[in-house]
Amino acid sequence: MPAEDHPLPSSWRGLDRTLRLGWTASPGLIAVAFVTTVGAALPDVLIAAALAMLADAVLSGEQLGVVTASVLLGVLAVMSWLLRLLSERANRRFADRTAVFMEAHVVRLQSGIPSLEHHERPSYVNRVQLIRDHADTLSEVYQYLFQAVGAILRLILTVALLMTIHPLLGLLGLFAVPTAVVSHWRGGVEHALEERVGHHERLARHFFLLGTNASPGRELRVGRARERVRQGRHRAWAARHHAMARARWTTTAWQSAALTVFSCAFLGSVAGVALGDGSAAEVVLLLTAGSRLAQYIGQTLSQVHFLRTIWLEGGRRLLWLEELSSISAERSPASPPERIRSGITLDRVSFTYPGTDRRVLNDVTLHLPAGAVVAVVGENGAGKSTLVKLLAKMYEPDSGRILVDDVSLADMPADAWRERLSGTFQDFARFEYPLRLSIGVGDLARAEDEEAVERAVERADAHTLVDRLDRGLDTQLGNTWAEGAELSQGQWQKVALARGYMRDQPLLLLLDEPASALDAETEHLLFEQYAERVRALKDRDLITLLVSHRYSTVRMADLIIVINGAEVCEQGSHEELLALGGRYAELYEIQARAYRIGK
Numbered sequence: 033m034p035a036e037d038h039p040l041p042s043s044w045r046g047l048d049r050t051l052r053l054g055w056t057a058s059p060g061l062i063a064v065a066f067v068t069t070v071g072a073a074l075p076d077v078l079i080a081a082a083l084a085m086l087a088d089a090v091l092s093g094e095q096l097g098v099v100t101a102s103v104l105l106g107v108l109a110v111m112s113w114l115l116r117l118l119s120e121r122a123n124r125r126f127a128d129r130t131a132v133f134m135e136a137h138v139v140r141l142q143s144g145i146p147s148l149e150h151h152e153r154p155s156y157v158n159r160v161q162l163i164r165d166h167a168d169t170l171s172e173v174y175q176y177l178f179q180a181v182g183a184i185l186r187l188i189l190t191v192a193l194l195m196t197i198h199p200l201l202g203l204l205g206l207f208a209v210p211t212a213v214v215s216h217w218r219g220g221v222e223h224a225l226e227e228r229v230g231h232h233e234r235l236a237r238h239f240f241l242l243g244t245n246a247s248p249g250r251e252l253r254v255g256r257a258r259e260r261v262r263q264g265r266h267r268a269w270a271a272r273h274h275a276m277a278r279a280r281w282t283t284t285a286w287q288s289a290a291l292t293v294f295s296c297a298f299l300g301s302v303a304g305v306a307l308g309d310g311s312a313a314e315v316v317l318l319l320t321a322g323s324r325l326a327q328y329i330g331q332t333l334s335q336v337h338f339l340r341t342i343w344l345e346g347g348r349r350l351l352w353l354e355e356l357s358s359i360s361a362e363r364s365p366a367s368p369p370e371r372i373r374s375g376i377t378l379d380r381v382s383f384t385y386p387g388t389d390r391r392v393l394n395d396v397t398l399h400l401p402a403g404a405v406v407a408v409v410g411e412n413g414a415g416k417s418t419l420v421k422l423l424a425k426m427y428e429p430d431s432g433r434i435l436v437d438d439v440s441l442a443d444m445p446a447d448a449w450r451e452r453l454s455g456t457f458q459d460f461a462r463f464e465y466p467l468r469l470s471i472g473v474g475d476l477a478r479a480e481d482e483e484a485v486e487r488a489v490e491r492a493d494a495h496t497l498v499d500r501l502d503r504g505l506d507t508q509l510g511n512t513w514a515e516g517a518e519l520s521q522g523q524w525q526k527v528a529l530a531r532g533y534m535r536d537q538p539l540l541l542l543l544d545e546p547a548s549a550l551d552a553e554t555e556h557l558l559f560e561q562y563a564e565r566v567r568a569l570k571d572r573d574l575i576t577l578l579v580s581h582r583y584s585t586v587r588m589a590d591l592i593i594v595i596n597g598a599e600v601c602e603q604g605s606h607e608e609l610l611a612l613g614g615r616y617a618e619l620y621e622i623q624a625r626a627y628r629i630g631k
């Protein structure tokens with residue numbers, strides 16, 4: 033899908049959506065927050081009029097007028113203070129409530145998108161990162177928005193007050209327009225740039241993590257590369273900073289020019305009223321309201337700037353993510369079969385990662401027979417994991433079809449298909465839950481099922497691991513917990529493998545280098561047992577697709593597929609491929625020789 037297919041929606045649509053979400057999260061609080069924040073504008077502005085009344089009464093010596101104006105001033109000041117207080121409390125409570133709501137919404141959206149495109153496509157990664165970074169602060173958009181509305185209301189009321197002195201003073205409001213326009217433009221420019229240079233920030237973050245985490249720390253010390261990483265981080269930050277600083281200088285210059293235009297107009301009008309036939313009260317009103325006008329313009333600008341940079345842009349990206357998620361959502365009429373009779377067929381499948389132009393799989397035609405254990409081999413980068421991703425429906429092929437028996441995978445809802453899959457992936461997750469749940473999430477509905485978890489442990493041959501832990505399956509995993517047990521890389525992988533074995537009757541089991549952190553002998557034994565178990569269940573239709581670089585494991589498969597240069601170059605059983613004397617035979621012989629020499 034090209035990038036233009038999902039452009040960012042407009043700020044207005046983003047704002048509309050953000051408001052609706054706020055209303056859904058807490059309609060009562062959003063209403064109170066709005067009324068108190070915007071309502072505080074009224075007493076604020078009227079204070080200038082009360083001051084003018086007071087000046088008038090003092091100069092004309094009217095005692096009653098002085099008392100009335102003073103009382104009015106007091107009431108307005110108290111009202112202004114009270115409304116501010118209420119608005120602050122209401123906004124705070126509302127933000128707390130919506131923060132959790134927004135974060136959950138973002139998590140739901142991101143994990144609900146069937147494809148991995150938003151995590152892997154370079155032009156989307158920056159957007160997703162911005163949403164992720166601001167997910168918890170998106171709830172503050174409302175406070176800034178209401179304050180911006182309040183500031184605009186103050187501006188309008190102040191201009192109306194000034195027009196009571198002379199209608200032409202209303203033009204002061206016009207002189208404020210350039211500042212508002214520049215401020216709006218400024219926020220957009222800076223935010224778009226931030227997104228464009230987001231890769232520098234990610235790079236700096238990557239170097240930061242390299243320099244501060246334990247596992248890269250070992251290699252950095254041995255390789256004496258700490259300084260190199262530090263410089264890399266510094267350069268990445270500098271690249272980001274220079275680009276941002278240049279843009280900020282330009283936008284600040286425009287904003288200063290716009291503010292100068294307004295200041296000149298204001299000073300000119302004060303001089304006009306003072307030197308003309310304006311009364312003392314009018315001069316007081318112009319000075320108080322006019323100087324506040326500048327303050328209100330400043331407030332409006334900063335609120336609009338904040339809104340435009342972080343909050344509204346966040347809302348636009350959130351809406352973009354919602355649209356992406358609904359576009360990717362299920363349009364698929366077919367259900368996955370209960371059983372596979374014939375197998376899964378790839379018919380002239382080609383695939384290119386979105387945002388790139390190199391074909392990773394080219395015209396691949398394959399048949400994975402029902403009940404078979406199929407191994408996929410090939411050099412690094414050959415396209416093995418990509419094949420696994422297509423079979424898991426993480427991506428759709430650019431051309432060609434994947435058929436489950438005779439139903440196209442493209443016609444099946446991704447979630448329904450994935451309920452019939454099991455898998456362990458190369459970059460497996462470390463779920464820092466109690467061990468039982470860390471395995472159970474492989475089939476969450478049965479996570480509490482004691483027997484199901486025990487069976488998964490047995491299939492992954494993870495008994496030793498469970499026995500070694502003080503509290504067995506109830507042990508809390510992960511060192512982010514005070515009492516959490518940290519596992520070795522191989523042990524974490526065994527947990528992932530057990531997770532992949534949680535489902536009892538999947539149609540397809542995807543094992544993408546599931547034992548790369550285990551030693552060759554353990555991997556061999558594990559899959560020997562596995563292959564025997566699968567073959568013993570003769571009537572089963574389970575297809576196992578195993579990606580491995582170890583030929584001692586691969587040779588046990590019923591069918592071996594060799595991928596080279598994005599294409600399938602050989603396929604057959606171990607014996608057939610050895611007899612063929614091609615690429616497989618060559619690679620097998622190299623490993624077997626190395627193993628013999630090693631012995």
Ligand SMILES: Nc1ncnc2c1ncn2[C@@H]1O[C@H](COP(=O)(O)OP(=O)(O)OP(=O)(O)O)[C@@H](O)[C@H]1O
Pocket residue numbers: 152153385388392410411412413414415416417418419458
């Ligand atoms: N998200 C992605 N975006 C763009 N290109 C990608 C992406 N993931 C993988 N590739 C490219 O696709 C090609 C195939 O990658 P794949 O992960 O399928 O290889 P593999 O055969 O599994 O390799 P390995 O044995 O090293 O795991 C590689 O050249 C890789 O650079």
